[in-house]
């Protein structure tokens with residue numbers, strides 16, 4: 001999808017070429033941690049990478065760690081093509097084990113970083129054992145409205161995992177009255193922060209869709225938190241004042257809010273590709 005916010009001249013440029021054209025104010029500084037390659041916008045050294053991702057990643061004994069206020073996570077993978085990181089929280093429930101007692105990190109980032117890092121829209125958070133008083137269930141009398149399937153992933157199927165056999169009875173009722181459901185699936189947009197303390201939940205699981213084709217069965221799902229590093233892939237700007245074909249990449253990882261302020265501040269034509 002290509003959005004043209006404001007334009008005089010439209011440049012069609014090839015993506016691979018642009019991807020190697022960094023803006024002046026950032027440095028690429030490729031580095032490695034274990035078998036993970038760190039490249040722009042991520043970096044380990046100060047002064048490298050995009051400012052939105054500073055003090056975020058640490059390499060400890062060849063293990064890449066991701067640190068945000070809700071906790072530290074192991075980075076399983078960085079997908080530069082999809083602009084995403086896959087995180088692992090050892091206290092997250094999976095199909096093989098259910099972790100209760102509110103030990104899971106969940107996911108919450110600093111306010112200033114929220115536009116740079118957000119769980120992917122096809123990532124489902126399955127909140128487990130939340131109290132009836134949980135903010136999750138407030139304002140929806142009569143039904144558990146916020147609970148839904150995300151990208152075909154949800155609690156109905158998750159509760160079929162073998163790990164639940166040892167936990168006991170399962171409730172995923174859609175009608176209030178018999179208490180809250182044992183598991184409630186939501187997308188990140190619905191809650192903005194997965195904070196087990198605030199949501200009064202015992203645990204959580206998180207899974208995402210890797211393929212366009214839906215994988216059958218919760219034992220085949222990918223468990224982890226898939227976080228996207230912003231929406232806008234490429235921002236191509238053309239200075240209106242210049243007559244030549246003088247386009248440049250403004251900032252590979254700017255987010256939409258930033259683009260709007262840039263548009264107001266400068267007379268530029270901006271093309272955004274998603």
Ligand SMILES: *[C@@H]1O[C@H](CO)[C@@H](O)[C@H](O)[C@H]1NC(C)=O
Nearest residue numbers: 069070108193195196197198
């Ligand atoms: C989670 O919520 C609790 C209670 O509201 C709060 O004290 C804590 O700071 C929150 N944690 C994060 C990481 O936002």
Ligand SMILES: *[C@@H]1O[C@H](CO)[C@@H](O)[C@H](O)[C@H]1NC(C)=O
Nearest residue numbers: 034035036037075076077078
């Ligand atoms: C890195 O190595 C681990 C095993 O040590 C493997 O599970 C993982 O898939 C590898 N990751 C990448 C990005 O190659």
Ligand SMILES: *[C@@H]1O[C@H](CO)[C@@H](O)[C@H](O)[C@H]1NC(C)=O
Nearest residue numbers: 147148149152153154156157
């Ligand atoms: C979620 O998907 C399952 C299996 O496809 C289906 O049975 C269930 O009704 C769906 N739940 C919601 C809340 O849409």
